[in-house]
Amino acid sequence: MSAEAIKASVRDADATRGKILQVAFEEILLKGYQGLRVDGVLQKTSLTKGAFYHHFSSKKELGHAVIDEVLKPWIDQRWILPLQHIERPIDDLIAMLKDARDEISANELHTGCPLNNLTQEMSPLDESFRTRIADIWQEWHQALASTLQRGVEQGHIKPDVVPNNVARFLIAAMEGIIGQCKCYMNDKAFYEAGVCLQDYLESLRLEK
């Protein structure tokens, strides 16, 4: 064990804060923000009230930090950045959806999409949550619409396709499918609806 590691294991503010954020994120994923318990996070991190309220002034601030520092970066990394490297939109989007399907089938089948969970729970309850969440959706939508727009310009997608509309529809359909699976015990609905989503994507393709 290095000297830094030993030192870090004694007192490391960033690590402590990060541990709280990570556990809180997982708890919110399972139980929602309202179901999240500060004491529960402390138990799972082996920390105390003193540590928690040193880093966060309230449960609400923790919620905001989870969105800003865990959820948003994850969405950026996992869903938005890959869109920017897409060259053949239809094929690549279908591949992305299949990746996502397999990943979600394996890990998140019963937990659903963390962003959508928070949206459904918190949007009507708290304006400070809603705006943060809406910004992330908007960013995602923008990125997808731009990718589709490029696809149209480069002749991969039919010219009458409206990227703005299709981007809204694709995100909504995907989240809808994930949401449906949360109440079934298997991923059957995932595959069944997935076939249609793929068909829809194919219908946008401009044949050459």
Added chain:
Amino acid sequence: MSAEAIKASVRDADATRGKILQVAFEEILLKGYQGLRVDGVLQKTSLTKGAFYHHFSSKKELGHAVIDEVLKPWIDQRWILPLQHIERPIDDLIAMLKDARDEISANELHTGCPLNNLTQEMSPLDESFRTRIADIWQEWHQALASTLQRGVEQGHIKPDVVPNNVARFLIAAMEGIIGQCKCYMNDKAFYEAGVCLQDYLESLRLEK
């Protein structure tokens, strides 16, 4: 005021139970089951603990009753029964979606779909809720798949359409769209994605 009405206003067990169920349903719609407070229901109904625990043994039992006696009948009436009278599936489904869009735009834009809200919140948390909810989705899916199947048999829908898959996709897409709108302050996303959903439905039509 009639004698019955006076009598009813003094003591009417069914009315009392119904009032609790209705208010609880509205509270769950806004705040979720976890955000629902028994005391809050009592305040809004001007009832007391005695009344509540005379009719329900626990908050959980209230939750079950809301699903069984309010939510399920509403879904049946609003979404499932109309499917059985459909003769020209594509046109009628598009009309249904437009009806729904206008209704939801007016009333439920920020509250979302009560069934989907409960699904997202409670499925991972409580098995007794999950199974009740899954049964309702399954019933809805069955009814929609049957309608599509009839459409195929009667030559309104392309013969290569798989009703089972399309039914899953349509429900998921619709719920996804409604869910997206919860975090925006307007129904723009509703209309934008709706155009694509309509296009998709049109693509299923068998031209004659």
Added chain:
DNA sequence: TTAATAACAAACCAACTAGTCTGTCAACAA
């Protein structure tokens, strides 16, 4: 070396919340 401060530990508190308990009153049967 030392003073100041950041990073915690942990006891404590006030408000809240589901659920209990005892009692009251209306309705209906005998």
Added chain:
DNA sequence: TTGTTGACAGACTAGTTGGTTTGTTATTAA
């Protein structure tokens, strides 16, 4: 008329929960 029971009223309780306070120790700047 009266006894029984269903339908409540409302005070009370035990446990929970977010948040506070006081104290302690590691870290770092001077």
